[in-house]
Amino acid sequence: MRTAIAVVLLAVMLFPLYWMVDASFQTNEQIADRSPHWLPFGGTLDGYWDALGQQGDHLLVSLIVALGTVALTLLIAAPAAYGLSRRGTPGSRPLLFTLLIVQLIPGIVMANALYRVFSTLGVLNSPEALVLADSTLAVPFAVLIMRAFMLSVPSELIEAAGLDGAGALRTFVVIVLPVSRNGVITAGLFAFLFSWGDFMFASTLNLGAPQWTPITVGLYDFIGAGTNTSSWNSVMATGVLASLPVAVLLVVAQRHVSAGLAAGAVKD
Numbered sequence: 001m002r003t004a005i006a007v008v009l010l011a012v013m014l015f016p017l018y019w020m021v022d023a024s025f026q027t028n029e030q031i032a033d034r035s036p037h038w039l040p041f042g043g044t045l046d047g048y049w050d051a052l053g054q055q056g057d058h059l060l061v062s063l064i065v066a067l068g069t070v071a072l073t074l075l076i077a078a079p080a081a082y083g084l085s086r087r088g089t090p091g092s093r094p095l096l097f098t099l100l101i102v103q104l105i106p107g108i109v110m111a112n113a114l115y116r117v118f119s120t121l122g123v124l125n126s127p128e129a130l131v132l133a134d135s136t137l138a139v140p141f142a143v144l145i146m147r148a149f150m151l152s153v154p155s156e157l158i159e160a161a162g163l164d165g166a167g168a169l170r171t172f173v174v175i176v177l178p179v180s181r182n183g184v185i186t187a188g189l190f191a192f193l194f195s196w197g198d199f200m201f202a203s204t205l206n207l208g209a210p211q212w213t214p215i216t217v218g219l220y221d222f223i224g225a226g227t228n229t230s231s232w233n234s235v236m237a238t239g240v241l242a243s244l245p246v247a248v249l250l251v252v253a254q255r256h257v258s259a260g261l262a263a264g265a266v267k268d
Helices: 002-024 029-033 045-085 092-102 105-123 127-148 153-164 168-179 181-196 200-204 217-225 232-252 254-265
Strands: none
Touching: 002 232, 029 232, 045 092, 045 127, 045 168, 045 181, 045 217, 045 232, 092 127, 105 127, 105 153, 105 200, 127 181, 127 200, 153 168, 168 181, 200 217, 217 232, 232 254
């Protein structure tokens, strides 16, 4: 009985996703037809060609910004997490508390503050601004995730590396990072998701550079312009293309993510 209920609930939750995929292969006439087409028989790829033609550049921008966010996040968060995971690190508890508080700040407040800072620095309307802004959300979360995992790294490994003459940096790169691979992958994946799905920063910090518009704002403009409401197959195809990288990453990294999140149960 429980299994049947779970299947029904899962089907209800996944139905919008299925309808998006199904509609992306239908013609606009089929979508407008009052009789729903549950399977894309006699479908077309015109929606995808139209979506790639109009939104392909925005997809590329989102990919560039997301990968840049992942790189910057891991570059900052991995050493910070390692330092905070070592017992006796001065000020670790106040800093961890600060990282938790930072995640409670509304995004619109951060967007307004970053707008003033980036305007002063002259980096508005650029991919660098989006990478830096998205990293402000990703870094605190990544530090907490990786620290929880690095707490489980046996201290004997680090002590043995020190006895063999390895310095702090070499121990971190050669010993800690490989052992903490699941935590690093989990943190990187969430950083990618934060950046890929960002709309707040993208619509606030990138108002004057349409060539650097990510897919979230591109899709919003695609619908909100009022000229594409008759091309819903293109809109749905854009949604499918925007969801595809995330879906692939989640499937590929599922095992690592499960192990990385499970490390959050480790206690000091």
